[in-house]
Amino acid sequence: MPTERKPAGAAAFQESVTAAITAAMFDHLAEIGYARMTMDAVARRAGVGKAAVYRRWPSKQAMLIDRVGAVMRGNLPEVPDAGSLAGDVRGFLDVIVAQTGDPRTRRIALDVLVETTRTPELGTALHDVVAEPRRTAAAAVLSRAVDRGELRRGLDRELGLDLLISPLVMRLLFATGEVDEAYLTRLTAVIVAGLDAA
Structure with missing residues (x-):
C-alpha cells in the first residue's frame, strides 16, 4: 500500500x-x-x-x-538598569557600538540610509524594524531616570531620544574619528548634561 x-x-x-x-x-x-x-x-x-x-x-x-x-528582531537592544542615569546612558551607548561597530555593518547601513531618500517606502519599513526598537530602548532609559527623580517629569522625550541616539550614530556612520573608551565617557557626560536641560 x-x-x-x-x-x-x-x-x-x-x-x-x-x-x-x-x-x-x-x-x-x-x-x-x-x-x-x-x-x-x-x-x-x-x-x-x-x-x-x-x-x-x-x-x-x-x-x-x-x-x-x-x-534586528534577533538583536533587540536591551539596556540593563545600572541604577543611575549616567550608567544607563553609557550602557545604551555600548549597545549601539556593539551593534554597529563593525565597518561592514556601517557600510551597509550608510548605503541603505542613502537609498531610503530615493525610496520612501523602504525608509518607512526599515524605520519600523530598525529605528523604532532602538527608540523604545532609549525611552526605557529616560523613564527609569524620571522614576528615580534624576530627570524632570516634563522632560521633552523626543528631544531626549534624539540626544541619546543621534550623536553616536552620526559619529559611527559619518565621521572618521575613533569611538574609544575616552570618547564614550565624554559623550556620556555630555548627554546626561543635555538631558538635564531637555
Missing part, C-alpha cells in the same frame, strides 16, 4: 537555504550597494536557483526589509 503523501501547498522553506541567501545578500550589499544589487546575483552567490529566492520574496526591497527585520 503506498505511503500517504503530505499535501503539497505551503511547503516550509529550508532554513539552510534561507540562511545561505541571507548571507549572500548581506555580502553582496556590502560590496556593491543596494542600487546595484540584484536578486539573481544574490541567488548565484548563495549557490541556489533563482526560484528559491523569488519564492521567498517578490523583490529585492522585500528581501532586504525581511532579512534586516529578522536580524
Whole structure:
C-alpha cells in the first residue's frame, strides 16, 4: 500500500537555504550597494536557483526589509538598569557600538540610509524594524531616570531620544574619528548634561 503523501501547498522553506541567501545578500550589499544589487546575483552567490529566492520574496526591497527585520528582531537592544542615569546612558551607548561597530555593518547601513531618500517606502519599513526598537530602548532609559527623580517629569522625550541616539550614530556612520573608551565617557557626560536641560 503506498505511503500517504503530505499535501503539497505551503511547503516550509529550508532554513539552510534561507540562511545561505541571507548571507549572500548581506555580502553582496556590502560590496556593491543596494542600487546595484540584484536578486539573481544574490541567488548565484548563495549557490541556489533563482526560484528559491523569488519564492521567498517578490523583490529585492522585500528581501532586504525581511532579512534586516529578522536580524534586528534577533538583536533587540536591551539596556540593563545600572541604577543611575549616567550608567544607563553609557550602557545604551555600548549597545549601539556593539551593534554597529563593525565597518561592514556601517557600510551597509550608510548605503541603505542613502537609498531610503530615493525610496520612501523602504525608509518607512526599515524605520519600523530598525529605528523604532532602538527608540523604545532609549525611552526605557529616560523613564527609569524620571522614576528615580534624576530627570524632570516634563522632560521633552523626543528631544531626549534624539540626544541619546543621534550623536553616536552620526559619529559611527559619518565621521572618521575613533569611538574609544575616552570618547564614550565624554559623550556620556555630555548627554546626561543635555538631558538635564531637555
